[in-house]
Amino acid sequence: MDGNVESISFQKEQTEDVKTLSAVVLNGKAITADLSETPAAEDQETHPASNAEPPAEPLTSPEPEAGATEELQPEEPKATVLTVKTSLATTLAPADQQWSTRRDKAVRLRMEGSGPGSETPITIHQLFLETVEKCENHPALIYKENGQVMTLTWRQYYEQCRAAAKSFLKLGLERYHGVGILGFNSPEWFISDIGCILAGGLGTGIYTTNSPEACQYVAANCEANVLVVENQKQLQKILQVKDHLPHLKAIVQYKGELQQKAPNLYTWAEFMRLGEDVPNEQLDAVITSLRANECCTLIYTSGTTGTPKGVMLSHDNMTWTATTAAKLVSKSGDNEVLISYLPLSHVAAQMIDIWVCMSLGGTTYFADPDALKGTLGNTLKEARPTFFMGVPRVWEKMQERMKAMGAKASPMRKRVADWAKSIGLQYNYSAMTGENLVPWGFMLANNLVFKKVRAALGLDRCKICFTGAAPITKDTLEYFMSLNIPVMELYGMSESSGPHTVSIDEYRITSCGKVMPGCKTKLENPDADGNGEICFWGRHVFMGYLNMPDKTTEALDEEGWLHSGDLGRHDENDFLYITGRIKELIITAGGENIPPVPIEDAVKAEVPFLSNTMLLGDKLKFLSMLLTLKCVVDDNGDPTDELTAEALEFCRQNGIAATKVSEIVANKEPAFYTAIQEGIERVNARSTSNAQKVQKWVILDRDFSITGGELGPTMKLRRPIVVKMYQDRIDEIYAAAAGKQ
Numbered sequence: 019m020d021g022n023v024e025s026i027s028f029q030k031e032q033t034e035d036v037k038t039l040s041a042v043v044l045n046g047k048a049i050t051a052d053l054s055e056t057p058a059a060e061d062q063e064t065h066p067a068s069n070a071e072p073p074a075e076p077l078t079s080p081e082p083e084a085g086a087t088e089e090l091q092p093e094e095p096k097a098t099v100l101t102v103k104t105s106l107a108t109t110l111a112p113a114d115q116q117w118s119t120r121r122d123k124a125v126r127l128r129m130e131g132s133g134p135g136s137e138t139p140i141t142i143h144q145l146f147l148e149t150v151e152k153c154e155n156h157p158a159l160i161y162k163e164n165g166q167v168m169t170l171t172w173r174q175y176y177e178q179c180r181a182a183a184k185s186f187l188k189l190g191l192e193r194y195h196g197v198g199i200l201g202f203n204s205p206e207w208f209i210s211d212i213g214c215i216l217a218g219g220l221g222t223g224i225y226t227t228n229s230p231e232a233c234q235y236v237a238a239n240c241e242a243n244v245l246v247v248e249n250q251k252q253l254q255k256i257l258q259v260k261d262h263l264p265h266l267k268a269i270v271q272y273k274g275e276l277q278q279k280a281p282n283l284y285t286w287a288e289f290m291r292l293g294e295d296v297p298n299e300q301l302d303a304v305i306t307s308l309r310a311n312e313c314c315t316l317i318y319t320s321g322t323t324g325t326p327k328g329v330m331l332s333h334d335n336m337t338w339t340a341t342t343a344a345k346l347v348s349k350s351g352d353n354e355v356l357i358s359y360l361p362l363s364h365v366a367a368q369m370i371d372i373w374v375c376m377s378l379g380g381t382t383y384f385a386d387p388d389a390l391k392g393t394l395g396n397t398l399k400e401a402r403p404t405f406f407m408g409v410p411r412v413w414e415k416m417q418e419r420m421k422a423m424g425a426k427a428s429p430m431r432k433r434v435a436d437w438a439k440s441i442g443l444q445y446n447y448s449a450m451t452g453e454n455l456v457p458w459g460f461m462l463a464n465n466l467v468f469k470k471v472r473a474a475l476g477l478d479r480c481k482i483c484f485t486g487a488a489p490i491t492k493d494t495l496e497y498f499m500s501l502n503i504p505v506m507e508l509y510g511m512s513e514s515s516g517p518h519t520v521s522i523d524e525y526r527i528t529s530c531g532k533v534m535p536g537c538k539t540k541l542e543n544p545d546a547d548g549n550g551e552i553c554f555w556g557r558h559v560f561m562g563y564l565n566m567p568d569k570t571t572e573a574l575d576e577e578g579w580l581h582s583g584d585l586g587r588h589d590e591n592d593f594l595y596i597t598g599r600i601k602e603l604i605i606t607a608g609g610e611n612i613p614p615v616p617i618e619d620a621v622k623a624e625v626p627f628l629s630n631t632m633l634l635g636d637k638l639k640f641l642s643m644l645l646t647l648k649c650v651v652d653d654n655g656d657p658t659d660e661l662t663a664e665a666l667e668f669c670r671q672n673g674i675a676a677t678k679v680s681e682i683v684a685n686k687e688p689a690f691y692t693a694i695q696e697g698i699e700r701v702n703a704r705s706t707s708n709a710q711k712v713q714k715w716v717i718l719d720r721d722f723s724i725t726g727g728e729l730g731p732t733m734k735l736r737r738p739i740v741v742k743m744y745q746d747r748i749d750e751i752y753a754a755a756a757g758k759q
């Protein structure tokens with residue numbers, strides 16, 4: 019690399035309508051520094067990245083240089099920074115509509131005239147530079163390599179993203195084409211994502227649990243030019259389908275040795291060297307052509323309501339939402355620390371771990387890939403995050419584990435814990451409403467129990483714990499309140515770039531909080547109790563679904579409101595409560611509308627050895643149910659044939675020798691079948707009409723799981739997929755019933 023560092027000075031000036039931002043130059047020479055001189059967006063038919071050189075032929079994997087390792091090798095800073103004047107007009111491309119389904123078409127932003135929502139739109143690169151300016155030598159990413167703790171500062175992180183962006187250009191990444199990233203959270207995931215965006219591409223996460231066909235669907239849909247995979251396991255999936263990916267030019271594997279050579283297949287170290295001879299000018303020309311109202315990221319929905327859709331998010335969606343959320347979580351601007359472990363292809367993890375953290379200039383610790391199999395606890399204790407987000411299943415698992423440990427404690431300890439928990443619950447209910455009455459004994463309980471529990475969980479520095487992405491039970495929320503760890507609920511969707519309502523300073527149990535500043539909620543067609551469809555407005559609302567105009571106009575109405583498909587109501591203090599999902603409403607052949615979740619939850623509550631319940635009946639004559647038994651889950655998260663302790667206890671009480679799910683199903687074990695039938699009859703007795711009664715049910719051989727495909731990454735039931743998987747069993751239920759008529 020030929021650039022010398024002369025000085026690294028970041029400056030920012032702001033006048034009324036002109037924002038001065040930084041740009042990078044090489045050897046002191048300004049590169050298209052003044053954005054006001056860039057051609058008007060209408061004239062930019064040809065974007066710099068579309069002129070990217072095709073990869074040199076043939077693209078075989080070069081032999082790694084002696085001594086070269088897979089590790090991230092922070093580049094020395096090589097660029098000087100100058101100030102660049104950008105005005106609102108030059109950060110936005112012309113656009114006449116608020117939505118778009120074309121990858122290259124900009125949208126009109128939902129800007130407010132003043133106050134929240136009126137902030138100047140900025141690109142990802144501009145947000146990144148603002149943070150590098152403030153936090154240059156502050157740790158951005160902390161990860162482990164061969165057991166050693168490694169750190170990238172914000173400056174090094176930025177340089178790595180530029181290096182990756184150059185390598186993507188060298189590989190022939192075309193403007194608005196995808197880079198698919200398939201792997202567990204790591205610095206390479208972040209760097210690939212941001213590098214792709216800086217190079218004019220669309221960062222696209224792919225779920226690690228996807229089958230080869232599901233990976234192919236996403237990679238083909240986003241017209242991926244490059245796929246970045248974690249390891250041999252993920253690589254194998256891509257190699258199976260790569261011949262059906264006409265846009266694919268290269269694959270990069272970011273962990274482990276390559277176990278095979280293939281053309282256009284690179285290790286991470288090879289990839290990062292590829293762009294070394296790409297001039298800074300070439301990359302900077304692309305960066306300065308990025309526009310805040312153009313697409314930079316695709317989030318694929320996980321398929322709980324049908325075929326995955328590519329949710330197009332603009333730079334402004336990401337930067338505005340991240341900045342707004344960051345101001346809410348960190349008022350002091352302290353050195354915030356968080357842990358990256360939830361799937362980054364889901365909007366919640368991506369928004370928090372990459373973008374909110376960037377807006378805060380905080381530090382992200384990476385968990386081990388087996389975080390959810392138990393090592394998350396260790397990472398929590400090492401990182402001691404200042405805020406922490408878990409999906410409901412994470413909180414439930416923590417609760418289960420702590421309860422199991424508590425059950426083994428001595429009677430004396432149990433008594434102390436129960437006493438402290440009653441005080442904790444009392445205090446937190448009072449704090450919730452703002453009364454803040456501190457019960458007698460709270461200080462003692464805090465010293466004896468709460469502080470110790472927090473320290474043991476690694477949450478002693480944690481200012482706010484969050485849950486979101488799926489419903490959580492009141493029982494779990496109260497459990498953590500009783501330990502003086504109130505868990506704050508967030509609600510939103512991929513189509514709202516993540517959060518729409520948040521609970522931070524104020525909260526109400528089972529409510530998902532109040533609308534974010536600058537956003538609005540409308541409840542459409544409310545019923546007598548005020549329950550209506552939750553509709554969102556704000557700069558977090560997505561651009562559209564890639565290549566799906568019909569689905570887009572279903573989700574966005576003519577005025578630009580996003581229809582969530584969720585039902586909700588407000589209380590007198592504007593707290594929002596989710597009360598149902600219209601998108602999973604069952605409409606029977608008789609035309610009766612039936613929300614499945616209350617019936618499913620009621621059956622689970624009546625029959626404690628059931629793990630999952632799924633109601634069927636859409637376009638069918640009556641309701642039936644698929645049931646699974648509680649079983650032990652192995653280290654990969656796969657359900658085994660072994661019954662859990664709870665189910666075994668039921669066996670013991672009923673004199674059943676069986677210990678396996680298969681034995682219960684094969685023998686149609688009468689005690690189990692009777693308990694289920696009686697439980698369902700009790701639920702039916704409470705139903706409001708005959709159409710709401712469950713008439714038939716079957717027990718499946720295997721529990722639902724993420725790896726099995728029945729559950730999405732946030733543990734939401736993927737109903738259409740379950741129907742497809744168990745179509746034969748469903749047909750049997752309805753055919754048998756038809757035969758009897």
Ligand SMILES: Nc1ncnc2c1ncn2[C@@H]1O[C@H](COP(=O)(O)OP(=O)(O)OP(=O)(O)O)[C@@H](O)[C@H]1O
Nearest residue numbers: 319320321322323486487488489508509510511512
């Ligand atoms: N706090 C919450 N409480 C209850 N439900 C929630 C909460 N947060 C999110 N949800 C549910 O999750 C939905 C958003 O799902 P998300 O956009 O994360 O997509 P997904 O999991 O990929 O699934 P899909 O395939 O259904 O789009 C919301 O519409 C709502 O139904």
